[in-house]
Amino acid sequence: MAQLRIALAQTNPTVGDLSGNAGKLVAWTRDAADRGAHLVVFTEMFLTGYPVEDLVLRTSFVDASIRALRETAARLRDEGLGELPVVVGYVDRAGLAPRVGQPKGAPLDAAALLHRGEVVTCTAKHHLPNYGVFDEYRYFVRGDRLPVFRLHGVDVAVAVCEDLWQEGGPVSVVGRAGAGLLVVPNASPYEKEKDDVRLELCARRAREAGCALVYANQVGGQDELVFDGDSLVVDASGELVARAGQFREELLTVDLDLPVSDAEPGRYPFDAGDGSTITVERLVLSSEPVPPYEPEPPVVAERLDLHAEVYSALVLAVRDYVAKNGFRSVILGLSGGIDSALTATIASDAIGPDRVHVVLMPSRYSSDHSLADAEELVRRQGVNARVVPIADIVDAFEKEIELSGLSAENLQARVRGMILMGLSNEHGHLVLTTGNKSELATGYSTLYGDSAGGFAPIKDVPKTMVWELSRWRNEHGDPSFLLRAERPVPENSITKEPSAELRPDQRDTDSLPPYEVLDRLLDDYVEKDMGSRELIEAGHAPELVARVIRLVDLAEYKRRQYPPGPKITPKNFGRDRRLPITNRWRETT
Ligand SMILES: Nc1ncnc2c1ncn2[C@@H]1O[C@H](COP(=O)(O)OP(=O)(O)OC[C@H]2O[C@@H]([n+]3cccc(C(=O)O)c3)[C@H](O)[C@@H]2O)[C@@H](O)[C@H]1O
Numbered sequence: 001m002a003q004l005r006i007a008l009a010q011t012n013p014t015v016g017d018l019s020g021n022a023g024k025l026v027a028w029t030r031d032a033a034d035r036g037a038h039l040v041v042f043t044e045m046f047l048t049g050y051p052v053e054d055l056v057l058r059t060s061f062v063d064a065s066i067r068a069l070r071e072t073a074a075r076l077r078d079e080g081l082g083e084l085p086v087v088v089g090y091v092d093r094a095g096l097a098p099r100v101g102q103p104k105g106a107p108l109d110a111a112a113l114l115h116r117g118e119v120v121t122c123t124a125k126h127h128l129p130n131y132g133v134f135d136e137y138r139y140f141v142r143g144d145r146l147p148v149f150r151l152h153g154v155d156v157a158v159a160v161c162e163d164l165w166q167e168g169g170p171v172s173v174v175g176r177a178g179a180g181l182l183v184v185p186n187a188s189p190y191e192k193e194k195d196d197v198r199l200e201l202c203a204r205r206a207r208e209a210g211c212a213l214v215y216a217n218q219v220g221g222q223d224e225l226v227f228d229g230d231s232l233v234v235d236a237s238g239e240l241v242a243r244a245g246q247f248r249e250e251l252l253t254v255d256l257d258l259p260v261s262d263a264e265p266g267r268y269p270f271d272a273g274d275g276s277t278i279t280v281e282r283l284v285l286s287s288e289p290v291p292p293y294e295p296e297p298p299v300v301a302e303r304l305d306l307h308a309e310v311y312s313a314l315v316l317a318v319r320d321y322v323a324k325n326g327f328r329s330v331i332l333g334l335s336g337g338i339d340s341a342l343t344a345t346i347a348s349d350a351i352g353p354d355r356v357h358v359v360l361m362p363s364r365y366s367s368d369h370s371l372a373d374a375e376e377l378v379r380r381q382g383v384n385a386r387v388v389p390i391a392d393i394v395d396a397f398e399k400e401i402e403l404s405g406l407s408a409e410n411l412q413a414r415v416r417g418m419i420l421m422g423l424s425n426e427h428g429h430l431v432l433t434t435g436n437k438s439e440l441a442t443g444y445s446t447l448y449g450d451s452a453g454g455f456a457p458i459k460d461v462p463k464t465m466v467w468e469l470s471r472w473r474n475e476h477g478d479p480s481f482l483l484r485a486e487r488p489v490p491e492n493s494i495t496k497e498p499s500a501e502l503r504p505d506q507r508d509t510d511s512l513p514p515y516e517v518l519d520r521l522l523d524d525y526v527e528k529d530m531g532s533r534e535l536i537e538a539g540h541a542p543e544l545v546a547r548v549i550r551l552v553d554l555a556e557y558k559r560r561q562y563p564p565g566p567k568i569t570p571k572n573f574g575r576d577r578r579l580p581i582t583n584r585w586r587e588t589t
């Protein structure tokens with residue numbers, strides 16, 4: 001046996017920032033070297049960021065990725081880090097002898113081993129996820145090899161992310177290849193309670209392969225996706241050995257007792273059980289024993305509960321969207337209601353209340369308590385606030401153009417949207433849109449009005465969870481939250497009945513069923529994709545099923561025009577759920 005110290009670099013790359021990501025790789029490798037690591041594992045496509053979408057279709061981008069990989073290997077050597085092997089993800093292209101159906105030069109979701117200034121070996125993801133938010137058939141061709149490199153006598157195999165999730169392929173041959181450790185770079189996006197699934201999966205694969213497994217996952221926000229990290233290590237029996245925190249960067253090191261191997265180096269083809277042949281490529285990096293060192297107890301970070309997890313995901317998503325897109329501040333309309341209150345609180349936690357700007361825009365229908373509740377939030381959080389009454393602006397519009405009923409109501413929302421966009425143009429703030437998932441589902445928002453903006457932090461959060469998260473935040477904090485206020489969300493905003501206040505005494509329940517009823521139905525229709533009959537069989541009232549399905553179906557055009565926002569559920573509006581706008585299909589019972 002040999003005891004190796006493995007470092008898992010749970011890092012936050014930026015898509016397209018190849019030099020920034022490479023710089024980070026060097027800095028983190030130096031930390032790992034200082035901590036005595038024998039191997040560092042970075043995440044899937046770390047050098048390019050993930051997902052890069054159609055960037056991989058550009059030759060210039062793939063060339064830059066390959067160049068960055070080679071330059072990084074050389075730079076590690078030049079900076080005295082060449083002796084420490086590094087596994088890192090990047091984008092490569094298929095070799096000169098493509099298989100049938102594999103276009104020459106097509107992109108690969110690759111991972112390489114860097115050592116002594118060289119790219120020693122590489123592999124590519126075999127199973128390409130093509131469901132939910134993933135479109136990888138569009139981008140990549142499959143890899144068909146499993147590199148195994150000997151490090152201080154231990155045979156270490158490398159596979160990429162989705163290869164763990166599917167039967168067959170490279171992971172299925174790890175056991176037969178006799179590897180003593182499997183390392184897996186990942187970019188596995190967050191959705192609630194996914195961490196339990198990942199642990200179970202890693203444990204199962206480790207038992208199947210009969211070796212320890214190192215799972216290094218990306219962290220950070222990227223448009224609709226937020227990556228939670230949750231990197232982990234299990235031993236050959238599937239027992240959890242070490243685990244990093246969620247939603248934060250962390251260099252996790254773990255000391256593992258691993259079997260040594262004296263198998264012959266070379267190339268061996270294996271039937272991978274999924275109709276493919278995987279070539280194991282065994283090479284020797286080093287066989288000399290590990291110099292003695294003092295082992296350290298493993299770190300197992302505590303799991304966050306559901307609300308802590310979702311709230312942290314939203315905070316990180318906003319923080320990264322703001323920073324990675326070059327904004328310094330955000331602006332939103334603060335109504336005194338719960339959606340804008342929670343959005344403001346998330347923003348304050350993400351970037352600090354001094355960088356959050358809110359505009360209180362009372363209309364002729366705004367109740368006194370709305371303004372008071374909004375002012376209470378401003379007082380509690382210390383965000384920047386201004387009041388812009390909209391009644392006169394709305395009057396001026398109405399003098400010039402006759403609008404009645406809903407058209408007139410929507411005007412108020414549109415005037416507010418215009419004010420926010422005007423202030424954004426003037427001061428460079430990012431406009432945060434405050435709609436929740438229940439509203440998005442039913443089309444309960446005004447196009448070019450309250451749906452205007454650049455990023456929508458709670459668009460995947462059902463209304464009932466908006467209240468839960470607000471209550472949770474009033475009771476809990478986290479050192480990573482930049483807002484230091486006690487109970488930042490005014491109680492009144494949480495407890496009062498929701499209203500759009502677009503006409504006197506308006507209530508959401510005038511147009512929508514109570515949110516507890518609505519959200520259960522939306523969960524079954526939107527997330528579980530049940531048809532009318534199944535919904536009724538599941539106990540939803542037939543009249544309500546017909547009404548809500550109609551609302552959801554007719555609002556597709558609105559959702560397409562809605563700003564992006566972080567995915568936290570198994571099925572978000574966006575990449576997870578793609579429906580035609582022009583669509584005559586109607587559910588019948
Ligand atoms: N298939 C399609 N493709 C492209 N565009 C389409 C379209 N169908 C309608 N349209 C366009 O959309 C317009 C209708 O949409 P829109 O102008 O938004 O108006 P609309 O959906 O009719 O009304 C807004 C709804 O949202 C509610 N609301 C508003 C503001 C805030 C809140 C809240 O509590 O958060 C709720 C309000 O009470 C009302 O029920 C049509 O006049 C037409 O121009």
Ligand SMILES: Nc1ncnc2c1ncn2[C@@H]1O[C@H](COP(=O)(O)OP(=O)(O)OP(=O)(O)O)[C@@H](O)[C@H]1O
Nearest residue numbers: 333334335337338339340359360361362434450500
């Ligand atoms: N009086 C107001 N002042 C400032 N912004 C407002 C005002 N009324 C509405 N808004 C903006 O429009 C969004 C839609 O608000 P509206 O009150 O119509 O419905 P809501 O979905 O219940 O939202 P909230 O719970 O934030 O009130 C709000 O979240 C807020 O950003």
Ligand SMILES: NC(=O)CC[C@H](N)C(=O)O
Nearest residue numbers: 129161162165187188189
């Ligand atoms: N990048 C990937 O291959 C991710 C796919 C995988 N099933 C996950 O969500 O973790």
